[in-house]
Amino acid sequence: MDKIKQLWSKTNRWHRLTFLFLVVHYLPSNQLGFECNDPALSHPFTGDTISWKWLLGVVLFLPLVVMLIVERKYNADVKTDQSKQQAVFWYKEYLYGTLLNLTIVHILKISVGSPRPHFFDTCSPKEAETCQGSEFVSSYTCTKAHWVSQSDKSFPSGHTSLAIHAGLFIAYYLQRRGRRRWAQLLSAGGAALCGGSRLRDRRHHWWDVLAGALVAAPILIYTIHTLCDNFQCPKRCDIENKSDTKPNDNVNLVNNGDT
Numbered sequence: 001m002d003k004i005k006q007l008w009s010k011t012n013r014w015h016r017l018t019f020l021f022l023v024v025h026y027l028p029s030n031q032l033g034f035e036c037n038d039p040a041l042s043h044p045f046t047g048d049t050i051s052w053k054w055l056l057g058v059v060l061f062l063p064l065v066v067m068l069i070v071e072r073k074y075n076a077d078v079k080t081d082q083s084k085q086q087a088v089f090w091y092k093e094y095l096y097g098t099l100l101n102l103t104i105v106h107i108l109k110i111s112v113g114s115p116r117p118h119f120f121d122t123c124s125p126k127e128a129e130t131c132q133g134s135e136f137v138s139s140y141t142c143t144k145a146h147w148v149s150q151s152d153k154s155f156p157s158g159h160t161s162l163a164i165h166a167g168l169f170i171a172y173y174l175q176r177r178g179r180r181r182w183a184q185l186l187s188a189g190g191a192a193l194c195g196g197s198r199l200r201d202r203r204h205h206w207w208d209v210l211a212g213a214l215v216a217a218p219i220l221i222y223t224i225h226t227l228c229d230n231f232q233c234p235k236r237c238d239i240e241n242k243s244d245t246k247p248n249d250n251v252n253l254v255n256n257g258d259t
Contacts, residue, residue, distance in 0.1 A: 030113035033138040036131040041119040043202040097223030114155035117202040123151035160195035160212030167191025
């Protein structure tokens with residue numbers, strides 16, 4: 001027990017959240033069950049307008065690119081790398097919020113086990129071949145191996161939650177930095193389009209998309225106001241005072257909140 005406590009004391013919030021995410025990722029999923037011939041679950045699978053690869057690419061890298069560019073212009077009269085350091089610091093906090101978002105979404109997915117709109121097409125449960133009328137099937141076995149772990153993870157929409165987290169994070173950051181409104185609308189609109197595509201592709205029910213947005217909201221507020229301190233940083237970021245700060249304090253200015 002002492003060794004466990006000692007090991008735990010050496011971890012930080014990143015280690016703990018990553019460990020939780022990995023544990024949750026390998027937990028078995030619950031099965032909500034289905035009603036025979038349910039039309040809401042009988043849609044054909046047509047693919048993704050926005051794939052996971054594209055979504056993660058945008059969610060992981062676009063905020064960093066935007067903040068590096070904006071901070072450089074915002075501090076154009078300052079001949080230091082403080083603007084880069086500030087952008088990277090906020091980006092690290094944003095990534096923590098993203099990992100928190102992913103973890104909570106996945107916990108909900110495996111806890112609920114809600115069938116997707118294309119459930120019958122991709123899962124092809126063998127129990128659906130014999131059930132009749134409006135009979136409810138609480139336990140089932142998918143016959144399509146590729147979809148065994150995906151056909152019943154509809155609630156909530158992970159695409160929507162991550163898109164809202166990234167899109168509104170960028171939009172609010174641009175607002176705080178006084179950037180053009182069209183860029184903010186483009187960022188927020190992109191998040192809304194991502195959520196809409198999940199409905200059009202029949203990958204989620206409308207309540208899944210709504211739930212994804214609701215999950216993202218408090219995590220986004222926590223990321224912006226607590227982790228990123230509402231982007232409170234004067235134009236020069238106290239650069240004049242840094243020359244009089246001890247070396248250890250310089251590290252703290254950049255890494256504050258990393259543990």
